[in-house]
């Protein structure tokens with residue numbers, strides 16, 4: 384049996400100021416090449432879970448393994464360089480061009496100028512931004528959707544094994560969002576061994592993109608399964624209520640159309 388790429392083993396996280404525990408006794412395995420979506424209401428612990436994978440947040444107890452090794456025993460910079468990270472706010476460096484932003488990690492890794500230029504063009508192509516038009520622009524010369532595409536390109540630049548994405552399309556209009564979702568899935572399918580973990584509160588996004596969907600409520604894992612299995616057999620009343628919201632929406636659509 385294949386070893387998990389990311390493994391949580393009875394992980395807990397409590398913030399001193401937090402009224403409730405952010406993450407409680409979380410255990411799961413994610414395998415290489417999977418596209419995992421993490422779905423839940425606001426405050427359910429999704430971001431905390433994602434940030435514990437790249438140690439932006441340290442777990443209080445339990446063990447998190449990356450590629451079989453406890454992440455606490457790994458150098459944090461090395462660990463993060465193996466994981467692309469994309470957030471809603473994008474966070475491009477305003478004084479660097481698109482190419483400069485994408486090149487940050489490859490430069491730190493000591494790649495040659497030729498390798499970096501080729502890689503910048505390659506990842507811009509992956510996110511459907513023609514390099515000749517976009518390479519030399521500054522972030523302020525891009526729309527929000529284009530900035531987010533550059534954010535994804537930057538995260539892919541050093542060819543990480545794992546991509547962590549926190550509400551990457553949260554601030555993007557519905558049509559652009561839908562095409563970016565398709566592109567992201569296509570990128571993931573081009574590589575057999577790239578593992579994607581994407582946090583969202585959008586049910587359709589979670590069920591469209593996820594090979595498996597992790598549903599969280601109040602810091603706990605309610606269900607972690609393939610979309611069809613969740614739809615056919617919701618494991619808890621919370622999951623059932625979540626599924627009902629989709630049914631209500633589709634009823635509304637059919638009544639209106």
Ligand SMILES: Nc1ncnc2c1ncn2[C@@H]1O[C@H](COP(=O)(O)OP(=O)(O)OP(=O)(O)O)[C@@H](O)[C@H]1O
Nearest residue numbers: 398400401405424425426427428429430431432584
């Ligand atoms: N730095 C922090 N200090 C104190 N409490 C925190 C901190 N970060 C998160 N929390 C608390 O931990 C819980 C889980 O937060 P988390 O951000 O993981 O939820 P989420 O599911 O990602 O929510 P959202 O969808 O709103 O981003 C919440 O109750 C939150 O208030």
